[in-house]
Amino acid sequence: MSARAxxxxxxxxxxxxFQGAAAACGICVEDKIAAVYDHAIVTQALGRKxxxxxxxxxxxxxxxxxxxxxxxxxxxxxxxxxKGSVRxxxxxxxxxxxxDPQRVPFATVHRELDRKLSSKKLSLLPTRVMDQTAxxxxxxxx
Amino acid sequence: xxxxxxxxxxxxxxxxxxxxxTLIQEDSMTTTNSLARLLAFSxxxxxxxxxxxxxxxxxxxxxxxxxLKPPPAKVSxxxxxxxxxxxxxxxxxxxxxxxxxxxxxxxxxDTTHKIIEIAPGVKFSAWTFGDQVPGPxxxxxxxxxxxxxxxxxxxxxxxxxxxxxxxxxxxxxxxxAMVSPQDKYRSIAPGQTIEFDFTLNYPGIFMxxxxxxxxxxxxxxxxxxxxxxxxxxxxxxxxxxxxVIVQSEFYAKLDPGGRKVDGAPLYVLDGDRLRTSQPSHxxxxxxxxxMVKKPLPAxxxxxxxxxxxxxxxxxxxxxxxxxxxxxxxxxxxxxxxxFRGMQTVLLGSSNSATxxxxxxxxxxxxxxxxxxxxxxxxxxxxxxxxxxxxxxxxEHHNIPASATPTDPDAVQGKLNFxxxxxxxxxxxxxxxxxxxxxxxxxxxxxxxxxxxxxxPEKMLETDPDAKAMLKEYNNVPxxxxxxxxxxxxxxxxxxxxxxxxxxxxxxxxxxx
Numbered sequence: 288m289s290a291r292a293x294x295x296x297x298x299x300x301x302x303x304x305f306q307g308a309a310a311a312c313g314i315c316v317e318d319k320i321a322a323v324y325d326h327a328i329v330t331q332a333l334g335r336k337x338x339x340x341x342x343x344x345x346x347x348x349x350x351x352x353x354x355x356x357x358x359x360x361x362x363x364x365x366x367x368x369x370k371g372s373v374r375x376x377x378x379x380x381x382x383x384x385x386x387d388p389q390r391v392p393f394a395t396v397h398r399e400l401d402r403k404l405s406s407k408k409l410s411l412l413p414t415r416v417m418d419q420t421a422x423x424x425x426x427x428x429x
Numbered sequence: 430x431x432x433x434x435x436x437x438x439x440x441x442x443x444x445x446x447x448x449x450x451t452l453i454q455e456d457s458m459t460t461t462n463s464l465a466r467l468l469a470f471s472x473x474x475x476x477x478x479x480x481x482x483x484x485x486x487x488x489x490x491x492x493x494x495x496x497l498k499p500p501p502a503k504v505s506x507x508x509x510x511x512x513x514x515x516x517x518x519x520x521x522x523x524x525x526x527x528x529x530x531x532x533x534x535x536x537x538x539d540t541t542h543k544i545i546e547i548a549p550g551v552k553f554s555a556w557t558f559g560d561q562v563p564g565p566x567x568x569x570x571x572x573x574x575x576x577x578x579x580x581x582x583x584x585x586x587x588x589x590x591x592x593x594x595x596x597x598x599x600x601x602x603x604x605x606a607m608v609s610p611q612d613k614y615r616s617i618a619p620g621q622t623i624e625f626d627f628t629l630n631y632p633g634i635f636m637x638x639x640x641x642x643x644x645x646x647x648x649x650x651x652x653x654x655x656x657x658x659x660x661x662x663x664x665x666x667x668x669x670x671x672x673v674i675v676q677s678e679f680y681a682k683l684d685p686g687g688r689k690v691d692g693a694p695l696y697v698l699d700g701d702r703l704r705t706s707q708p709s710h711x712x713x714x715x716x717x718x719x720m721v722k723k724p725l726p727a728x729x730x731x732x733x734x735x736x737x738x739x740x741x742x743x744x745x746x747x748x749x750x751x752x753x754x755x756x757x758x759x760x761x762x763x764x765x766x767x768f769r770g771m772q773t774v775l776l777g778s779s780n781s782a783t784x785x786x787x788x789x790x791x792x793x794x795x796x797x798x799x800x801x802x803x804x805x806x807x808x809x810x811x812x813x814x815x816x817x818x819x820x821x822x823x824e825h826h827n828i829p830a831s832a833t834p835t836d837p838d839a840v841q842g843k844l845n846f847x848x849x850x851x852x853x854x855x856x857x858x859x860x861x862x863x864x865x866x867x868x869x870x871x872x873x874x875x876x877x878x879x880x881x882x883x884x885p886e887k888m889l890e891t892d893p894d895a896k897a898m899l900k901e902y903n904n905v906p907x908x909x910x911x912x913x914x915x916x917x918x919x920x921x922x923x924x925x926x927x928x929x930x931x932x933x934x935x936x937x938x939x940x941x
Contacts, residue, residue, distance in 0.1 A: 315610070315611050315614070315615060317598070317600070317615040317617070317641075318616050318640075318641060318642050320598065320616065321597065321598035321616040321641045321642060322642050325595075326596035326597060378642075379642060419506070420620050421581075421619065421620025421621040423621070
């Protein structure tokens with residue numbers, strides 16, 4: 288089984304999460320993904336056979352550029368996260384990162400991000416992983 | 430004399446017979462009338478009984494009879510590659526096509542990013558549905574089903590221009606639908622396709638727009654359009670002309686990078702203006718003063734119906750037509766919400782109205798947002814009796830200027846042709862990107878046409894006529910439109926109908 292297949296299966300093995308949490312425009316999971324979807328990051332990552340993971344941010348968020356930059360810096364320093372690939376929307380409470388699934392499995396990336404963000408009393412709820420162009424796969428938490 | 434007398438008697442006799450016959454008829458009619466009166470009385474009694482307290486009349490908006498259980502939406506990674514907008518119910522400009530009789534309307538509106546000209550020299554980086562701003566107008570009636578599909582093609586390069594906004598996620602929000610937003614209005618990534626169905630339950634003029642955050646930006650960048658839903662039994666009045674007017678604002682600023690398009694400066698969305706509701710342009714149908722330069726035609730004495738939608742995203746419209754009085758105003762486009770004799774109709778963001786008025790005499794009647802700050806930014810247009818228009822522009826809902834097929838297959842073929850083919854083909858007006866279809870049934874056999882419409886790419890490999898045509902038309906191949914056999918036969922019926930008309934009589938409408 289290839290590393291990519293293992294990563295996808297690992298993701299698929301997680302529970303599907305937060306499907307019903309939405310209530311209106313801007314609250315849907317896809318809308319939160321849209322807030323941090325950066326086509327250049329996605330194209331670059333998929334071109335290198337990396338994946339892009341999308342998360343909801345849970346915890347106290349203070350709207351503003353300072354909070355966004357702080358989360359970007361913490362997430363960017365997490366093991367396995369591609370340099371410069373972090374995108375954060377404080378307003379939508381969402382985050383995306385690119386990573387190499389052959390080097391670091393998704394579960395590790397998630398754990399490392401959570402560890403980094405715990406200093407801000409924040410945690411991440413995984414929603415989707417993009418492993419191919421136009422392919423947003425559902426994902427959840429163990 | 431006797432013969433004369435006999436003859437005379439005979440004549441009298443016939444008169445008497447006629448008289449008797451007439452009398453019998455009258456007796457019969459009297460009997461019939463009596464029966465009719467009795468039946469009418471009985472019916473009236475029944476109706477009165479039905480209207481008596483305790484038995485309310487049937488509610489045309491009985492929600493227990495509405496289709497409120499559409500199947501779940503489907504999202505796939507299949508990228509549509511054909512036309513950006515498809516469907517027989519679509520009108521591309523102000524002039525509305527007649528209602529497509531099909532009870533299921535298949536509608537495709539793909540999202541694109543492109544440069545549009547919102548005012549002379551103002552080339553704006555827009556986001557679109559169906560590759561135009563406003564998006565195409567969907568026309569249907571209560572009870573119809575919309576079978577909708579949309580591919581996010583914001584990542585497709587625009588030929589020659591690489592100045593559009595970065596690809597991004599988009600979605601579709603139909604105000605005409607009663608569905609779960611979390612299922613049907615999901616945002617999809619570039620390259621993805623979403624498909625869903627819904628049934629039209631209420632008549633009205635409804636907005637559609639992209640609902641992906643920031644929604645304000647997506648609407649201000651051009652992602653909106655109108656759905657016209659006629660009452661189940663049609664409108665209660667008849668008109669000579671029918672148009673759709675979509676009012677919207679643009680918030681444009683010069684590109685900070687100083688980029689240019691064809692020598693003209695590029696304009697991009699101005700976030701500061703947008704957040705403070707200070708538009709740079711307020712327009713009808715996407716263009717500053719657009720219908721001043723190209724007035725909508727009408728004639729003295731004619732009755733005009735306008736379907737007016739104020740998209741906003743942030744301004745109200747006080748819609749007025751200088752020189753006439755709005756005889757009827759159906760707020761939100763529903764004849765049950767009727768006002769008479771109005772001077773203006775006030776429309777908030779996403780409000781709409783259908784207005785009808787008469788053109789009293791020759792002149793140019795000015796459509797305007799009576800908030801004159803908005804009018805001065807371009808929300809102005811004309812309905813003029815002096816418009817010299819091409820024949821095809823004279824074609825409208827009630828008085829077709831050109832011949833129209835009556836065979837249902839040919840009618841459907843015409844609708845399909847006008848929605849999918851007019852960009853590249855004309856009917857009797859010469860070559861465009863592809864051949865003029867007038868005379869095509871004399872040039873090609875039905876079998877050849879069917880194969881060509883079904884699999885043009887295979888024909889281009891093997892068929893000498895197809896190869897020659899490709900060369901003649903600058904190697905621009907005919908795209909495979911994925912047509913079904915029934916649809917192909919409808920096209921061929923339509924082509925035969927065209928060729929059966931006197932030269933120049935058949936025209937295609939609907940393209941603008």
